[in-house]
Amino acid sequence: MQQDHAPIVLAVAPNGARRGKADHPALPLALPELAETAAACRAAGASMLHLHVRDPEGRHLLDAGAYRDAAGAIAERAGADFVVQLTTEAAGRYQSADQQALLHALPDAFAGAPLFVSLGLREVDAALRRDASGAAAGLSEAALAEMFAACRAGGIRFQVILYDAADLQRYLQLRRRGVIDDPRPALLFVLGRYSQDGQSRPDALLPFLAADLPDGASWMVCAFGAREAACALAAATLGGHVRLGFENNLHLADGSAAADNAALVTQLARGLPLAGRRAATTAEARACLGLPA
Template sequence: MIKVERPTAICVAPNGGKLTKADHPSLPLGPADLARTAQECLDAGACLIHVHVRDQDGRHVLDATAYRDVIDAIGRAIGDQMIVQITSESLGRYTPQEQIAVIKETRPEAVSLALREFVPTKAHEPEFASFLSWLQAEAIVPQIILYDADETLRLDEYQRRGLVPRNQVPVLFVLGRYTAAQRSDPVDLLPFLDASKPGFAHWSVCAFGEREAACVTAAALLGGHVRVGFENNRQLADRRMAKSNAELVAGVSSSLLGLGLRRAEAGDLRHAWQEL
């Protein structure tokens, strides 16, 4: 069933935490590069940018000053026309307490939270619940990252137990993270949407490898939102190497429009979040 009553949000994840210029010469790393990428991707149809920052040695870092520099640079370039979502990804370097501290110091508009990182054991549940309550009080929108369909059951349990202080929380289904060679396929979405699994009012999809466009297009047709970008893939649908993140956004945007879907602007996405 094609969902046409609400616009589809296109997010761009332009850099990730592990890639270097050797992976793609146009990989944006610093504030100026990310601001330029935000402008290009906005023009191509994206309404949210998911950013990682690096230290002076090029390593992934969670750093409030670095995040604020990027947020400020993007704001100077395009105002509030694009939502800036920071990552809290640990990449094995940070504890949940350190992740929380950086988010509280940065105070972004939106942040992604990997469920398995923030709640590695049952003992972490109270702190996670308290942090989600703080985010709600500060009007910071969390997006919970789910790497497999079983994690939807965990999150649903937390919601039923009152650990999640929202009726609904945005989620991101990650397709193919633990498959061979991290190559995703549209069928990887089916376990997340199985009738035996809980449903989420606002869900997005990202995918690895050259079938990224096929995966996210399938998700959009089923009512989801989409994330593309160099973090997970650097190839166009025809297997050519993309020149930029904006080229990946433009390709998916064209496909969605050609299928009768509407693209969300930042204001549409903010409104959708407020209704959750």
């Protein structure tokens, strides 16, 4: 009897903020490349793309208009239902005020359409802690709560990025205090980013799952280096979703260079039945992530 495998969101992070063509010639930077990558990854099983855009010099860019143009190009090639997530990552180039300005500008740039945006808790928390210490201007908890409320009212849904179990506990603390208010939390657990060798291990997921996650929360994993696929299969087996791609890893599980981002998606999609999972459709991905159809 055929097993009814549960859907898993496969998200591709095709470029990131720092890598370039010198790292891999198939790393997509220009809009046509991003659009083609999205289409190829969707055909391989992905239902979502984590979007970084670059300026004409190839530098990481936080710009609402550039995001609008890139999302439009992706929709034309991969379909309007394909999930595009925008990053707010500072990447050493931007400050908290720049990230807030981006969030303020996005609803107008996208004409009020619902948006899915990633937000690193450590970047937000750094602003809070600077504010508390008086060392530099930052966000008060009241101001942060207002920012989350305004973003929610403007159609922005967040996936909060967490690097370790301490980050998760800090997130839960802010949530208990009402600073972060989201009835359907979307969380990204980053495995091994600050390990000594910069390589992720599947067992790094366990401390995250030891916590009491909020009801209705969805969680996703991303990993670095040679064990990306192993970490992804561990997440799939334990009920999570997966983000993978050239932002964090350029190699297949056998150590050979991946031809492109779609090759990484294909590799994982083929292994999902071993974990009792299957790649989600875009409609299923939207439901899993709490996004409108």
